Amino acid sequence: MTPAEVAVLTALSPDRTLTAAQVQLAATLTTWRTRNALAHLESRGLIVPSHPRGRWQITPRGRAALTSKASRFR
Structure with missing residues (x-):
């Protein structure tokens, strides 16, 4: 996972759309x-697209990945 991907997951965490x-x-x-x-x-x-259109939301799998990978980028 790249630093940009971690930053995006962090922005969407915990349940932001x-x-x-x-x-x-x-x-x-x-x-x-x-x-x-x-x-x-x-x-x-x-992550998955969310309603209304054009919005993004983190999935449970994304939260798990963030928890396990984010420590490498701190």
């Missing part, structure tokens, strides 16, 4: 890094 722009601000990433991290995290089932 944010737009890509809100994730970008919370994670202090560029637009490209945010969208790339969102795509990779979604492909691995760690």
Whole structure:
């Protein structure tokens, strides 16, 4: 997991539902890094799109991954 992916999971944790722009601000990433991290995290089932459209939410699997991986990036 990349530092950008950890930052995105942290921004969405514990149960926040944010737009890509809100994730970008919370994670202090560029637009490209945010969208790339969102795509990779979604492909691995760690985040899911939420309603209303255009928002993202962390999954239980994503919370578990964050718990086990985040300590490497602190």
